[in-house]
Amino acid sequence: MILYTLYGNSYIDLKHVSDLKGITCYVNSTNRCQCSCTFCLRQTKEMMEGNSLWLKEEPTVEEICHEFDLYQLDDFKEVVFCGFGEPLLRHEDLMEVAKYLKQRKPDIKIRINTNGLSSLSWKRDITPEFKGLIDTVSVSLNASNKEEYYRLTRSRFGIDSFDEMLKFASKAKQYVPHVVLTVVDIIGEEEINKCQKIADEIGVTLRVRPFEK
DSSP states (O other): OOEEEEETTEEEEGGGOSOOTTEEEEEOOOOOOSOOOTTOHHHHOOOOGGGOOOOSSOOOHHHHHHHHHTSOGGGEEEEEEOSSSOGGGGHHHHHHHHHHHHHHOTTOOEEEEEOSOHHHHHTSOOGGGGTTTOSEEEEEOOOSSHHHHHHHHOOTTOTTHHHHHHHHHHHHTTTOSEEEEEEEGGGOHHHHHHHHHHHHHHTOEEEEEOOOO
């Protein structure tokens, strides 16, 4: 699936949704990721082949835009780049799709769900390119310290990935109206409070989301 939405706990291809009014449209563009998180659905949940986000090949920019051509953007509450991989590993392609969407509907809301490590992958700060295109950047914080973060994410960039992720979130704040750090509710109140302090220190929002089994 390239474009999909959530219905209950299921991922539904937009082609199979009868009423699109007010939905959140998710964009699935890559399987690739810099992390191998212990809690990732790719590690913990088998998905039926007919309802899978696992891509046989990455769609081109043209293919993604063609998918959007099938729909009225006014129906969408928000467009979110996420999927089974790290969307910003296709940063330049993502920006092209975002430009296309903003050209069609300048006030459409666009969010990126990210691990915050792709400036490292691109070997440059990519956050300035979000300006005027991306409305929200949601970064997976996962933990309150670098040791636990590395244990959970097993990032290919090593234990300093935690600091780099926070640096990315702080820089994104200069170019994006809304920057959010996220954690899951199962980490416990004490850990959530520590994560809240981190979010407060860099001046962004913390969102505590339910753990998806």
